Amino acid sequence: MDCSYFDAGVCRSCTLMGVPYAEQLEGKERLARDLLAPFGDAVWLPAVASAESGYRNKAKMVIGGTIEAPTIGILDEAGRGVDLRECGICAPGIRAALPVLARFVARQRLEPYRVPERRGELKFVLVTESPDGELMVRFVARSEQTVARVRAGLGWLQAELPQARVVTVNLQPEHKAVVEGDTDVVLTRESALSMRLGDVSLRLRPQSFFQTNTDVARELYAQVAAWVDDVSPASVWDLYCGVGGFALHVAAPGRRVVGVETSREAVRSARASAAAAGLPQVAFRAGDATAFALNAATAPELVIVNPPRRGIGADLAGWLEGSGAPSVVYSSCNPKSLAHDLARMPSYRVRAGRVLDMFPQTGHMEVAVLLERVA
Template identity: 60%
Template sequence: MPTLCHHFDADRCRSCGWLDLSYAAQLAAKQESVVDLLGSPAGLTWEPPVASPQLGFRNKAKMVVTGTAEEPVLGILGPSGVGVDLRDCPLHLPGIQAALPVLADFVTRAAVAPYDLAARRGELKHLLVTESPDGELMVRFVLRSQEPVARLRKHLPGLLAELPSVAVVSVNLQPEHKAVLEGDREILLTERATLTMRVAGLALHLRPQSFFQTNTAMAAELYDRARSWVGELAPARVWDLYCGVGGFALALAGTAREVTGVEVSAEAVASATQSAADADLGGVRFEAGDATAWALGRAAPPDLVVVNPPRRGIGPELAGWLEGSEVPDVLYSSCNAQTLARDLAAMPSLRPVRAQVLDMFPNTDHYEVLVLLERS
């Protein structure tokens, strides 16, 4: 029976492993999975899962570039190592789908040879495209070296004329021959340095090396729920650990509330700081640093700690500090319920009272789960 994607049906791409399941079945399976992991202890209210659009939701394209400069292939590497062109992938937002063929033509005009993994020659490794809710685009070329940069600059005016939705263009240098998406150095090619992500009443600046949730609609739902749940607690001091570009911190900012965001990425902190300044939020500040080390170095805990860690979770050290602290409430946003369950087991005095699944990653077995913890 055909699915919603001809690449899936032809077995060219199986990234959406659940695409042959009905969407209702997907949501039910995710809810069942997280309840199995976290259980339903006394006092925990499970709210209904939040559904996402099944297609056309992804705001970022991460395209492996193969083929030749004359005929670039934008997509993934197949099992045999041959590139599979996915520029019409139905997961992407419409603006990204429309832009990818134009960007492929630009690669040809600028004569940028795709990187040949086996031969270890060529330049263009990945093409990264992000679309904002305003329809603007950030385009990043991940290159092995600076050799093509002059040609990219030369042809950039033509690209901007042909694709006026492009607001930010940069080059990322990743010279090493290993499976790392991008390197440390970024070269900005446009005057604009940030893409504005308008979600949940916020205007979040996104720099090229900053992380943002790939599902804009679910990010908005996440921040709205955090704002609503925390509003009932009315904390005076909030820490947002692993704050990224400041989504939770800025969503929770309020009159007479002191909010501090901590993030290891200096680029993300710069983005968050700019967003707070633009919104005239004087009670919000951001610091670059390791979330665990920063928390352990504070003299006194706040009224609420928000944690939004990567898939590995917060780990035993931070979980142990939270357990032994006097923090009354914790809001935990997790993209991996297995590490969430492990972290919760290490914090038995912080009991879950409210939880909800948000389908950040339709057609896969991944999801986001938001849990409010209250000290017993």
């Protein structure tokens, strides 16, 4: 993949841009295998490749420039807006939407937030595309002033961008390195985006996490479901469950599944998806995954963990080590933290592993492993 932004030096976020894709994938697979080699003689399945471009189903774009000429992309070192509306890793539907959103910003006179001066109103626009081409558009702003302006122009936006099924304004008044605030004001009739993945449809609400590469996410869920079915546990926990992707994919007659997630919005999404799918045996709890495990009376037969980049940490790893749970599936976006966690769990060995390339053109990857208790 070639990128004019990268070649011009205005954006270097994709650190592997220009490296042949086969070489990227081989390097990621080699790194994962080397890091996890001390933890068992795993059977490594072939890596799951991605499309090299157009794979991201979510764009987090900084709004810069001026009201009359807004930029939509990133900020440079001086805090000035750099326009990236033609970013090649974004899904085509998102790329088509970004110029419309830039015109909307100018039309509604939404003043871009100026980081160096700490002045202005609109900070980000977040756009997510579903497998069916529908969009969730979220404006992140400092105050409810933007809510009124976006609401006033909503008719124009939906006429120009009819695929925008969900439009919200997220309120983030503080000047700090946190993209979103706690409050989303939903301006459309629909408040959730349907993410259809084969036989499972996930309802994505604002502030709910979903994997950024839909095609590879589909493969990830299928792989984990196959491993779980091979183990055939009667009870499963899905910790850090997000909108319930793993929990809903491993649901089966006679199998009790519980998902745990800190985001209440994500839990609402997961419960709605389970109800729509007719899966009463799948339950979801809002809360901290580690606290849930430490306070549980008994352990399930299999635990799925899908933590943030920092990993599950010493407390949850220690609980798993002493839990007696026969099997664990660990899906990680950081093989280094995965290795650190496995070092804290010597009773488990890696039985099978797979690299899934969620993030072409970057050094990031997803690694999924099936662990079995051997001591």
